[in-house]
Amino acid sequence: MLQELSIKNFAIIDNLEISFDNGMTVLTGETGAGKSIIIDAVGLLAGGRGSADLIRHGEEKTILQGLFSLPDSVQLSTLLEEYGIENSGDQIILQRELSRNGKNVARVNGSIVTVAILREIANFLIDIHGQNEHQELMNPQNHLYLLDQFSDEKTKKQLAAYRQNYHSYQVAQEELKKLQSDEQQNIQRIDLLKFQIDEIEQANLQDNEEEFLSEERSLLANYQRIQEGLTNAYRSLQGEEGNALDQVGVSMESLEKIQDFSPNYSELFKNISEAYYQLEDSIVSIRSEIDDMSYDEGRLNEIELRLEVIHQLKRKYGQSITEIKKYYEQIIVELDMISNKESYIARLTKTFEREKSSIEKTGKALSKMRREIAEKLEIEIQKQLKELYMEKAQFKVIFNEEKTAIHSNGLDVIEFYISTNVGEPLKPLTKIASGGELSRMMLALKAIFTQTQGITSIIFDEVDTGVSGRVAQAIANKIHLVAEHSQVLCISHLPQVAAMADHHFYIEKEVSGNRTKTHITNIEENTRVMEIARMLAGSDITELSIAHARELLDLAKK
Structure with a gap:
């Protein structure tokens, strides 16, 4: 459920904060007052596409924030954990900034x-349904998803x-296709693979x-720098005059004479002694390094050439010697497959046929289940349409047997068919439904799906356009x-819808200081009567329209 919504510098809205409750909330107001802008803001908050054009004129950025109650969803909890998002309470905050x-x-x-992650998470929290979503119904490719x-x-x-079987089926199919490709391509590929194998083998990495x-x-x-550094270090430690080792030795002898007078002096003597002998060892090591040093220009050139060979191979075959070797092993196998493709084709054909048989078996079982689900959906849709005064309509989920094929979502190709008038045959929904009928169809689906999907907030943006009475x-x-199942936020121009709401917000805009601002007010009682009367009669509110508004509210309460 959306509990709080904060909008700053979005379109004509400068600063708006709204609290929402459970049940049905309606947003009404004059055309252009900013009702849809509020829904656009929620859409952006839910991961919708945004641009700098949405930022209020004269401002540098827009900030949107929504506080939602956290639904009881194992999938959402898993998702939050997967993305490392803190999930310690019963609320979740979404925020979006555009600059x-x-x-x-x-x-x-x-x-x-x-x-993308914001959108993925928001899908569990809110569902925005506007007039453009009718396109979802008008595209038969979406009908299987809806079913x-x-x-x-x-x-x-x-x-x-x-879907798990389909992945294995796809892999087997692709491997088989690759081997069955054009013979000339295979010959060219063999030449390339032999060259690459030979190049890597010659390098002997x-x-x-x-x-x-x-x-x-x-x-x-x-x-030169290393030799100079070692020599200077040696001279300072073991030079002919005033070297560091002799100085430390003097210190050690001096402390040795007084070490018995105090534990502190004894500790100092011990430390200086250890330092002396460590310096002696270091001097020996430095001397050894100096003696062992030699400069071989030929070896340096040899190393440079070898590193260049490795660099060229990395550019072609991998980011490291390990990756190059891994690639080498892969192309060895590929060359063997292409060179002996007939035996591989026979083997892969068996694998492919086995995977095909498995997926067809799984797909047919899925199809049988879907047909049972389709019958239940048909009954539910009929029931919903009857309640929406489409009692003569007939709805059917048609499984197209001729187009049955293996695809990522099963073997089925389906389409919704409908007949809206008695005596008329069933025809594709996309060809015969009017705008008002599509609105009712979509609403019927929403009424059914909200009970199963578990989405806590649904927004209807003028889905009632084109209907009356x-x-x-x-x-x-x-x-x-x-x-009754999900929180509903609804933008509407219909007084009947406004009257049914549990909560009513009135949205208006005003000009102040040569700037337009949008305001939102939670209205009740007499103010609400006047707003519904305005929706009934327009600008000329009469006693009759006020009486009608009261009647609508009374009927809604009943």
Whole structure:
């Protein structure tokens, strides 16, 4: 449920904070007052596409924030944990910032996320349904998805099993296609693979070779500096006059004479003694390093050439010697497959046929379940349409047997068919439904799916356009029914819908200081009567329209 919404510098809204409750909330007001702008803000908060054009004129950025109650969803909890988002309470905060410089920041519970992750999480919290969503119904490719939304757990598990099989089927199919490709392409591929294999083999790469060579090159390239450093260090420690070792030795002898007088002196003597002998060891080591040093320009050139060979191979075959070797092993197998493709084709064909048989079996079981689900959906849709004064309409989920094929979501190709008049045959929904009928169809689906999807907030943005009279009242009743399962926020121009709401916000705009601002007011009692009367009669509110408004509110209460 959306509990709090904060909007700053968005379109004509400068600063707006709204608290929402359970049940059905309606937003009304004059055209252009900013009702849809509020819904656009929620859409952006839910991961919608945004641009700098949405930022209020004269401002540098817009900030949107929504506080939602956290639904009881294992999937959402898993998702939050997967993305490392804190989830310690019963609330969740979504935040979105857009700046004119193009910066786009999204946060969930304070953690910065991508817009894609924000959208993924918001899908569990809110569902925005506007007039453009009718396109979802008008595209038959979406009908299978809508049917699956109505599925029970058993069918959903079967679909998940099918998709797992489909992945294995796809892999086998792709491998087989690759081997069965054009013969000329195979010959060209063989030549390329042989060249690459030979190039890598000639290099005779060794593990960690690059690191050892780089270290040796560094020593040779810095020979002069290293020799100078070692020599100076040796002279300062073991020079002919005033060297460090002799000075430390003097200190050690002096402390040795007084060490028995105090534990502190004894400790000092011990430390200086250890330092003396460590310096002696270091002097021996430095001397050994100096004696062992030699500069070989030929070796340096040899290392440079070898590192260049490794660099060229890394550019072609991988970011490291380990990756190059891994690639080498892969192309060895591929060359063998192409060179002996007939035996591989025979083997892969068996694998492919086995996977195909498995997926067809899983797909047919899924299809059988879907047909049972389709029958239940048809009954539910008929019931919902009857309540929306489409009692003569006939709805049917048609499974197209001719187009049955293996695809990512099963074997089925379905389409919704409908007949809106007695005596008329069933025809594709996309060809015969009017705008008002589509609104009722979509509302019928929402009424059904909200009971199974578990989404806590639903927004209806003028989905009641194009209807009036008793149909308008039926739509109002249906939206209120949806609000029994989910919080509903509804923008409407219909007085019947406004009267059915549990909560009513009035949105208006005013000009102040040569700037337009949007205001929102929670209205009740007499103010609400006047607003519904305005929706009934327009600008000329009469006693009759006021009486009608009161009647609508009384009927809604009943």
